[in-house]
Amino acid sequence: MNIGEIARRAGVSRSTVSYALSGKRSLSEQTRRRIQDVIDELGYRPNASARALKEGRTRTLGLVIPPASQRLTDMQLGFVASVVDAAARADLDVLLSPSGGEHDRSFERVVTGSRVDGIILMEIRLRDDRVTRLQQTGLPFVGIGRTAEPEDMCWVDVDYETLISRCVQHLADLGHRHIALVNRSAELVAAGYGPGHRAQAGFARTIAERGLTGVELCCADDASAGHTCVERLLADHPEVTALATINEAALPGVYRALRHAGLEIPRDFSVTGVAAQHWAENLHPPLTAADVPADQLGAHAVDLLIQRIANPETPVRHLLLAPPISLRFTTAPAPRRSADGAAPEEDSPTAAP
Template sequence: MNIGEIAKRSGVSRSTVSYALSGKRPVSKETQRRIQAVIDELGYRPNAAARALKEGRTRTIGLVIPPASQRLTDVQLGFVASVVDAAARADLDVLLSPSGGEHDRSFERVVTGSRVDGVILMEIRLEDDRVTRLRQTGLPFVGIGHTSRPEEMTWVDIDYETLISRCVHHLADLGHRHIALVNRSAELVAAGYGPSHRAQRGFSRAIAERGLEGVQVCCADDAQAGTSCAERLLATHPELTAIATLNEAAMPGFYRALAHARLTVPGDFSLTGVAARRWAENLHPPLTAADILADELGAHAVELLIQRIADPEVPHRQLLVAPPISLRETTGPARPRSRHA
């Protein structure tokens, strides 16, 4: 038995049967019922496709990622891998879709084309048009990240505000009085990227609580930008003895700039921040950091989405994670930099 025979007995085209099985294009309810009756009579079971037809679902979820033109950070790649893995365990396929700029057409096709049963949305801004669009369509969705109105959606997220604050307190406990926050790019901050703004709040709060001197700068997501950024900080703020960051992609550049300045880590200068665990462990020396466990968060996001697909009226749920700082080899007691000038 094949699709051609089903089409013949149902009185429709092969493509109509294919669309009915895959859900890639809408098929009228009457046609679906006619096709399903033939399938039931003949015992045809094309693995997941027949289940999808009977359930009225595609058994596919969408994962909306940053634009393909941008290099994904280790944390972002971790989220993608964990979502794909968790979805596979649930017998679901994953359709990747970039968003932003010219990629918005791809996002629109995902949310309106009956291609997926639900969506997981990454890299969320405080005011995010994608969230608004998904709410308008009624398509179940879950965020890895959240907007400025967290109660209005289901999400999992890292508590960047708390974690950057903890980094500052850790450095203050070691005697550091002059600390810099190196954020993500200026473009992301200007666009309202949630983690960047929450990190700024946490940094400012901790600096005030400990009576420290703090400076905040933005940096693009690559090592070369990290080198330039750290060199500027060292030149314009000679009193600095430590950096806290959520920009893991720039971190190798910090190491390079400090080495060029003949500053040892952690003897002369301390580094800490929020980063993927494997990334932090593989730096030399290994980075003291609040470790993001992307595999756990991605699995939670898939679980929450499955719940919303099964019951779109289920109350919104939120999971905010604040892992402890893992002490490694990049933070130590403060030393005045003037002796190294």
């Protein structure tokens, strides 16, 4: 329950409810009583941290998202929705601002224009000029993601290195010896995109530890790119029997390419990775994956930011999540493959025993 709902039920504006709660302005006894009756009926208690925000604040948080020209992935949309929901529960508004390229001026306006009390920053790179700029201004901020030196900032993040390592371990335990990593786009990885680099690190380390053969590929964030990527993988590396990915947007194309190649998931080829839960569950077949809790990350980011706004001297805090792999229907024991990578026909007398 929040101020917006109280205002709706009392038939007044949100600002009028705020005045009634804060006492900043005098209201008629009738209006004040109507608002108080709704508050009593609903049992409303203002969020303690949000109430601690100093007077004169905008009561607006900035959420810096990737450029509008780039279609947000399902996971990114989950982060946006969770931040907006968590902010609403604290009676705060959210101002969305793209960043990158021609949008740098928009970011600068948000940072310097006294339009927000603090900022949540998405899609952070290992070396991120936006983080440096925010540290220079002193404006409170929290990252969904972290830089290569994350000790000096508040952040929440997914442990992509550990999760991709677990995916490879799972595939290796099923007998797969030739495994691919399908990463995010080459442009993102080259720019130092944190999850892409940490996924590479977890993949390379585990491939070496288990004595496997690994293939790394970059892929743009769409189904068509996923299709092309897997076609190239199968042509260049027919021995590969499984892949792990952090590129959920490419997965429909990954599935389609495997079907077009005559490979059935998971009988002939296993797929796993890191993805939003409802996205993984709604693929056909449902994806064995580490389910990213986007709602938790967004809510934690808002809580951390409110604390930083209310008390800038609050020590920096970090939250690193590594959810378990949910076993669904896209991984199975490695198939037998001939020298050219083709699976032998079932019950064939010439198939290897």
